[in-house]
Amino acid sequence: METDQNRGRPTVRAPGFGVGAYIVLAGLWASPVSGASMNPARSFGPDIVRGDVGGLWIYLLGPAAGTLVAVGAAYILRGPGGGTAASKAARGTLTTFIAKKP
DSSP states (O other), X not given: OEEOTTTOOEEOSOHHHHHHXXXXXXXXXXXXXXXXXXXXXXXXXXXXXXXXXXXXHHHHHHHHHHHHHHHHHHHHHHOSOOOHHHHHHHHTOOOOOOOOOO
């Protein structure tokens, strides 16, 4: 891992490794427990065709619960937000000025 020359932050040279590692670990952990699939369409699609919608609740509740947890965590970590810069960024009117080097 090297550092970014401009900001001193570490840079990742192989981001695909992290993504692949997550997929492998998620498959190894969740598959034996629940037979989980990484693609909801492959899991839920056949259920719809069979008329078995007993597992529909998890596809509706999961994203909603994840959204609430993420918003709560962001509120705790960053505060309520709503500053002038955030409002301008949300409207797409935030501009930045870059000084030209002589």
